[in-house]
Amino acid sequence: MTRALRRRLAAFLHRHAGVRLSLLLSAPMLWLGVAYLGALAALFLSALWSTDTFTGDLVKEVTWANFQELLTAEVYRTITLRSVGVAAAVTLIDLVIAFPMAFAMAKLASPRAQRWLVIAVLTPLWASYLVKAYAWRVLLSSDGVLGWGYGLTATVITLSYLWLPYMILPIYAGLERLPNSLLEAAGDLGARGWRTFRTVVWPLAFPAVIAGSIFTFSLSLGDYITVKIVGGRSQLIGNVVYDNIGAAGNLPFAAAVATVPVVIMLVYLAAVRRTGALENL
Amino acid sequence: MSDPAVRLCGLRKSFGGVHAVTGVDLDIADGEFFAMLGPSGSGKTTVLRMIAGFEAPTSGTVELGGADVTRLAPFERDVNTVFQDYALFPHMDVLGNVEYGLRVKRVPRAERRGRALAALASVRLEGYERRRPGQLSGGQRQRVALARALVNRPRVLLLDEPLGALDLKLREEMQVELKSIQREVGITFLFVTHDQEEALTMSDRVAVFNEGRIEQVGTPAEVYERPATAFVASFVGTSNLISGEAAQAVLGKEGTFSVRPEKLRVAALGDPVDGAEHSATGTVSEVVYAGPATRFVVELDAGGRLIALQQNLQVSSMDVTGLRGTRVRLVWQRRHEFAIVP
Numbered sequence: 353m354t355r356a357l358r359r360r361l362a363a364f365l366h367r368h369a370g371v372r373l374s375l376l377l378s379a380p381m382l383w384l385g386v387a388y389l390g391a392l393a394a395l396f397l398s399a400l401w402s403t404d405t406f407t408g409d410l411v412k413e414v415t416w417a418n419f420q421e422l423l424t425a426e427v428y429r430t431i432t433l434r435s436v437g438v439a440a441a442v443t444l445i446d447l448v449i450a451f452p453m454a455f456a457m458a459k460l461a462s463p464r465a466q467r468w469l470v471i472a473v474l475t476p477l478w479a480s481y482l483v484k485a486y487a488w489r490v491l492l493s494s495d496g497v498l499g500w501g502y503g504l505t506a507t508v509i510t511l512s513y514l515w516l517p518y519m520i521l522p523i524y525a526g527l528e529r530l531p532n533s534l535l536e537a538a539g540d541l542g543a544r545g546w547r548t549f550r551t552v553v554w555p556l557a558f559p560a561v562i563a564g565s566i567f568t569f570s571l572s573l574g575d576y577i578t579v580k581i582v583g584g585r586s587q588l589i590g591n592v593v594y595d596n597i598g599a600a601g602n603l604p605f606a607a608a609v610a611t612v613p614v615v616i617m618l619v620y621l622a623a624v625r626r627t628g629a630l631e632n633l
Numbered sequence: 634m635s636d637p638a639v640r641l642c643g644l645r646k647s648f649g650g651v652h653a654v655t656g657v658d659l660d661i662a663d664g665e666f667f668a669m670l671g672p673s674g675s676g677k678t679t680v681l682r683m684i685a686g687f688e689a690p691t692s693g694t695v696e697l698g699g700a701d702v703t704r705l706a707p708f709e710r711d712v713n714t715v716f717q718d719y720a721l722f723p724h725m726d727v728l729g730n731v732e733y734g735l736r737v738k739r740v741p742r743a744e745r746r747g748r749a750l751a752a753l754a755s756v757r758l759e760g761y762e763r764r765r766p767g768q769l770s771g772g773q774r775q776r777v778a779l780a781r782a783l784v785n786r787p788r789v790l791l792l793d794e795p796l797g798a799l800d801l802k803l804r805e806e807m808q809v810e811l812k813s814i815q816r817e818v819g820i821t822f823l824f825v826t827h828d829q830e831e832a833l834t835m836s837d838r839v840a841v842f843n844e845g846r847i848e849q850v851g852t853p854a855e856v857y858e859r860p861a862t863a864f865v866a867s868f869v870g871t872s873n874l875i876s877g878e879a880a881q882a883v884l885g886k887e888g889t890f891s892v893r894p895e896k897l898r899v900a901a902l903g904d905p906v907d908g909a910e911h912s913a914t915g916t917v918s919e920v921v922y923a924g925p926a927t928r929f930v931v932e933l934d935a936g937g938r939l940i941a942l943q944q945n946l947q948v949s950s951m952d953v954t955g956l957r958g959t960r961v962r963l964v965w966q967r968r969h970e971f972a973i974v975p
Binding site: 547 | 685686687706707708712713714716717718720721722723724733734737738781782785
């Protein structure tokens with residue numbers, strides 16, 4: 353491209369803000385539209401198909417049979433409830449551990465210590481997920497250091513460890529934005545620590561807590577590897593999806609099961625939206 | 634004579650190796666409107682925060698009404714603070730903010746409501762009870778912060794740069810209003826400012842801070858007319874010092890002396906000078922016309938420079954700006970020159 357042409361192009365873009373904006377946004381919009389929403393649509397569509405019981409071939413006719421089975425079979429209801437329970441437990445444990453840590457980082461540590469603590473919280477994310485899960489497998493095995501054995505509890509512990517940074521960082525960012533003078537004002541007006549926490553810190557940090565909980569909840573809900581490594585014989589939704597893709601070769605049913613966590617997350621987001629927390633993200 | 638509202642004894646504070654406050658002794662009487670004036674980093678805010686209880690002194694004591702509160706937490710002290718950024722709770726409405734302190738102290742609902750509404754009325758904010766802080770202007774937020782503190786009827790009200798975030802017009806209005814509110818409620822007001830005009834116009838007494846110490850305490854007139862040190866002379870008003878050889882030549886004595894610019898009269902070289910007056914000749918190097926007054930910068934023949942402020946009683950900018958470069962005589966009454974600590 354010649355110099356003159358480049359200059360004319362730059363001038364054109366400068367004058368036409370709309371064109372400039374659409375050029376800049378085209379890549380993310382393409383990503384959102386095709387790669388993300390498109391894939392979701394494909395998922396829902398294939399959930400309405402079925403497989404031939406004898407040949408295992410895909411039958412591309414619309415049927416609600418997959419969802420009917422999902423809703424009526426006892427085993428899937430149990431697994432769904434168990435998965436939600438695990439995700440809720442992980443979220444709660446992470447919240448209880450993360451809030452004091454985030455508060456100490458944001459409000460008590462010196463600026464220098466703050467930087468190091470953020471790095472310390474981020475460091476585990478540099479290590480592979482699998483390495484960390486297997487580390488917990490070794491710790492938890494009945495002849496390991498902890499020796500608590502495998503199962504749902506082991507799964508909750510491991511997932512809590514894995515997703516803890518995703519809870520700490522949003523809360524830390526939220527508390528960091530909270531002016532110290534608000535805490536001082538509460539104390540100045542006679543409030544002790546617990547009251548200040550209840551009436552000032554918690555309500556103002558709540559959107560950040562919600563942001564963190566969306567991470568921990570959705571990541572736990574979709575996990576199937578950790579539960580395979582430390583879960584013993586317990587199964588979560590992710591395992592059902594995985595088994596139907598692999599061993600059973602029933603892609604349409606796997607797709608139907610995969611919509612369950614999507615729906616749960618949508619319900620969760622809708623509930624959160626009502627609290628007004630999403631407006632402050 | 635009862636105990637002072639606030640008494641500071643040998644107050645010191647160091648942060649790491651930095652000495653923010655290096656020995657402050659101060660008595661503030663009940664009902665006084667007291668200003669702590671100084672440049673940023675002079676320790677005045679740190680002193681305020683130690684009185685509020687947000688910082689613990691490295692050494693020394695803080696007394697409130699005769700009781701030692703040095704080791705008490707903020708919520709155990711009978712003081713309330715108006716913060717520089719107002720620190721209103723953004724998730725509560727105006728009424729919720731003002732009632733906060735009363736709710737913490739378990740004041741019954743009806744009394745709480747009544748006192749909060751009265752406090753809001755005293756700062757002229759009736760009808761704003763249900764607004765959120767985010768929906769208020771800077772001046773309104775400032776007044777909510779004031780009401781939130783006053784409603785608790787503290788022994789001392791602490792104000793940290795209370796007008797710093799307001800624009801000039803509003804600041805001047807609030808200066809008058811703060812003063813009248815203080816007179817009405819009779820509570821001791823202790824406020825921190827870096828604005829010398831604010832300190833002079835509002836307060837009964839001023840403490841001038843510099844490098845963690847108090848340079849001078851006195852009424853606005855004392856601090857302005859008779860600055861004790863060169864720092865006070867330069868920080869409060871315009872520094873106008875005669876020192877060294879110039880002092881010898883003009884005044885016939887050794888030392889450093891201060892004369893305020895408005896006490897100087899710009900006269901013609903040959904004008905007579907009577908026995909109660911001193912004078913010095915020099916050349917006008919700069920003329921700044923500022924509406925109601927004109928500022929003359931005069932380079933003295935004896936060395937050094939003085940600034941003279943003349944009211945524009947009969948002259949206009951046309952007349953005065955032509956005076957640059959002319960030879961003049963500055964005349965002042967002897968009683969307006971003061972020896973100061975350099």
